[in-house]
Amino acid sequence: MVKKVLVVEDNELNSKLFCDILRAHDYEPEAVRDGDEVLTRARAFLPDLIIMDIQLPHVSGLELIEQxxxxxxxxxxxIMAVTAYAARGDEEKIRAAGAEAYVSKPVPVARFIATVKELA
Known part of the structure; x- marks a missing residue:
């Protein structure tokens, strides 16, 4: 059975890249670019894994992880959190919010897919 992955990423290029990588490894991705739609789309899609950007417009990825x-x-x-803004203490905050994994951008493809396989 194909594993479903919800990709929460506001950057169109990153979203496309993540979805393309997931499809190439036989996952079924669904992209969400608007943080306000995440819970509704996640409840409808029922993913096996959520890839969550932390820096989103309108709502923080940390808040979404907690919700x-x-x-x-x-x-x-x-939840696999991804962020381009990795500062000291960020990983601890993200894990405290509930994320099982944390990867900083730019994400090496091998590490990205290894983390997905570990979690999904």
Missing amino acids: IKADPALGSTP
């Missing part, structure tokens, strides 16, 4: 983990339908879904 997902508090949601009865989504709380057990693993």
